[in-house]
Amino acid sequence: MSLEIFYRDYKPQKTLRILVYPNITYAKDLEKDSYIQVIYSMITELNKIRNDLFFYLIMPKHMMMFSEIENTHQFIIRFPSYPQNMRMHFNVKDFDIIRHRKWDFDLIFSHLPEHTLNIKNVLYNTSSHNPPIVGYCHWFDIKDVVVSSMHALNYNLIGILEMKRCYLNTQAQKELVLEEAKTILSKRNCKRLDEILTVQHPGIRRSDVIDVAGIEKKTEKRISFNHRPATYKDFDNFMKIVDELWKQRQDFKVWIPLLESSNRPYVYVDKFDKLGYYRELRKCRVGYSPKQQYGGWSVATTDGIMNGTPYIMYDALYYKELNPTADFFKTNDDAIKLLNLYLNDLVHRNNMAGINLKCLRDNLVYENEMQDMLNYFDEVVSKEKRITDRSERFKEMMAHLKNSKQVSKEKLTEWIQNDRPYGKSLSPYRRSLLDHPNVYDSDGAVPHYIWKE
Incomplete structure (x- = not known):
């Protein structure tokens, strides 16, 4: 079999794999939900800038509009439709389909800060995934705004403090949040919150x-x-x-x-x-x-x-x-x-x-802000921990890949002997693998590593 035929199903590239966590508040008609509209537009514009991205979308049900975008994969997880319940609901068992070591996630792009700590606890402690989290917050339970008896702002702010950066819609919104945060957070954490919150206007597609x-x-x-x-x-x-x-x-x-x-x-x-x-x-x-x-x-x-x-x-x-x-x-x-x-x-x-x-x-229009966001994604991922090239296990993985020419992430890491290793992060191995000039990822949903001379 020629190398050309061998690679036919996969395009070798340094894929940036992004797990997108939702914030859905209009479940009865998903296509009209503001989050769905925003993330669809974001992915569409990001794909115009780069062709080496892959998005894993957590959805309450399968959506054809995203299936028509080749570089997406949907994980189906049910959420309550009432917003306050949705923000508080988190089922660890739902993450079983995500925790499997056959996947790779370079970054989590979460639109629901209230779940940041839960996501980190599940993935960092009970899977091989240890990606940094960047957020986008569409709603804050600000005093005099929230109509429910109990708010979730405490969860929201603590979740944002676990992120590298969290985008929000307007400067006016940021000022409201920082003022409200003074009643909940210490001065030190208020300062950190100010640094993490970054205004990005949602924008529109030129088309x-x-x-x-x-x-x-x-x-x-x-x-x-x-x-x-x-x-x-x-x-x-x-x-x-x-x-x-x-x-x-x-x-x-x-x-x-x-x-x-x-x-x-x-x-x-x-x-x-x-x-x-x-x-x-x-x-x-x-x-x-x-x-x-x-x-x-x-x-x-x-x-x-x-x-x-x-x-x-x-x-x-x-x-x-x-x-x-x-x-x-x-x-x-x-x-x-x-x-x-x-x-x-x-x-x-x-x-x-x-x-x-x-x-x-x-x-x-989206183009400029999407380029800035993508640059930041690259910056965050580039700063993540690598495995040393003196690691015997890493040397074995490199030798296996060079000999096989193409191997799935699951096969390459079978030495772990557990689909969901507890606390054993493979993210540093992925970063070091992709740093090598001859090693590429594939363009499909399930990661395959490729050796290309």
Whole structure:
């Protein structure tokens, strides 16, 4: 058998293998969950930058949208759908499919800091995997924001302190978290938290942003509230605003797609798939970005603006980070005046649609931030511990690989004689193997090491 045929199934490369841990809060329709949208966009953009990445995605059920991406593999683990239960639930037995030594993970990218200590305890103590953890936090149980009786912020902060870095959406959000942390953490740990938390705006894919020429110029009088109809999105106050507007005029509709059923004669709640959702956004005259108790990013707002719908926004730092060119309001009366302006003045509406769209295209596309994130991933992994080349076991592994030319990670490490070795990390062996100029990983889900002259 020729070497060319022997390698046909695997492309030799220095693969960076990333285990992605989820934070799913809209389980009844996964494709609309904000985490799913974010991680799909991230993987899509990262793959444009590099072709040597592999992502292991922990999912509550199999998702075809990720199966269509070749360099992904899905581990199915069930999570409770209620957010507070989801953040606290952790079943060690669920990790049996992940703990097996046939896998390799160079890095864990966790979107659920509350589980960091649990993940480390299971993998570091009962498997051969010892990867560093980088995080992304989409939600913090900040006082005056969390509506449940008991919060999980203590778990969240302790989990972040176990990470190398944790990204979050806005500077305003970071300032809220650091202020709240003073009541929980020591001064030393507050300083560490400040160093670990890193602002990264979620951004948008360039391909999702329509051209200025694609802006709908003759829209109907529709107001979009495509956020979750929840307290932390100031939903009740928004309804007061449009109720008052309805007293003044009865020539508009309000689209609230995440509301279960219409709560006013002028409200419609039509549901669509992603493409239909984008088409409906383009038909709206104006979108509304509410005051947030949380200070986070608004994917709903970027969804609208990138489809050519201008949004009026509550006057706060978290929105000015997103789009400083918008029309802002401070009071309900200000919001009503702006809504009237957009409903009445199509020229102003279309002009602001173009300005807002250009702002997003110029400042919030993923490419630059994804490159920075990938550079950091490489930096973290490069600093991980190696096994010394004087190790007899390492010499045996190198000799086996050189003689076999291609061997699975499971076969190469069978000397351990245990699928889930307790506390025996193979990560330093992997780092040293891939440091060698003749040793490559494969491009498949199950790691195979390849010797290439």
